[in-house]
Amino acid sequence: MGVLSSFFTNFATMEFRTIVNIPHPEFEIQPCEKILFVGSCFADNIGKRFEEEKFRTTINPFGVMYNPVSILHTVMKKEGESFDTAVLTLGTNHVYIEKATGTVVDNCQKRPQNLFEERVLTVEQCTEALRGVVAALRKGNPNTKIILTVSPIRYAKYGYHESQLSKATLLLASHQLITEQQGRIYYFPAYEIVNDELRDYRFYKADMLHPNEQAVDYIWERFVEVSFSKEAKKFLESWRPIKEAFGHKPFNPESEEYKHFLQKTREKAEKLKLEYPDLEL
Template identity: 50%
Template structure:
């Protein structure tokens, strides 16, 4: 566990981009202390008060956290998003109040730190562009695969560099090859297919040496 924690800390210190997705402004407070907690132990509801945070509370908390992050890593850029998933247990109105609170808090943080923050409108795309039923899962709360793909394409098209887009395009083809299940795994044709896939991976790694494919290379070599 300690190894993983140190690894995460090192990653944050070395990262150049971080995406933060806000989901809900509703929180649980432990009655005995007033502290905001996660009821991960499924304790009785009577032990908690449930309320919605104010814009000011969210901004104050996150301003302190962001300043701490930038002390460790001054080059870190933050991209905020608001989750498009509806929290229907709060009711339609409660969900909207929550999302509006998050949007206002993010807007305030962006104004406070304009050089270090940006915003991607995943929530707005879902609400304003993807209104048809086919863009929702059966529960009518979560985005469908079609909606996820649409939002992903909007994200990559506006946020990623040409090099990153090139990696994604080439990697999709390689990933399909890795996941391919042949009818005749012992055939010469399949062995050629594996060799061609490894060659594609080598070429991709030559173009983008920072793109680590070590695990995938080992995985596909085992298919020989």
């Protein structure tokens, strides 16, 4: 029995997954901040979570941008606008060059494929584009908090090895920029969380490439854990029952009971707004 008891004690303490250690940034995100999200469709997914939690979000205002140069194009179009925080999600180092102009296009706009040439950016080219992003953001607000992530979504059309090479280039460029900025830019390891902690197909959508809602929820929880201030976490707790009440689907929306319920919910929301003036209802 002693041997069996020892076996089951050791078995119970075994870890069956690797947990990514996420360092805290040198800044904290506050309630209802004005946040810009630019990048791959993963930026859309995370940005929508912030939107639901009543942050003042701008999410890919000119469409999804997968590579650092296209992200730079978006940020330059928003140059001069002030954001509290910017979240940049890098998807790929592959770009499409318009042959007639020699410039990177963000969207081919369904024009014939023979008008474009596909190329890959080097680590230095990616880093240079990201330097431009940082400069443009800080023209609008020198104190903008900048968060870099690499999208965990694999690009099957490249082939999985080529997709990994693309991610490696983005990771190296991110590391180079963060090293240069000495703590002024924060890297959040969404790519590592999906590939190391959630390396099971139950965390993917039916295409087996895109993280599903459960995975996005988990990444959101890890992000809140390390980067939100105590006040921001307090706000989330206060907003949650109001959000759930607004999301309630009544059997009879015309009933007096539901109208009274909705009025009470609006009053709670207005009371919360007195505490958080930047809350947009």
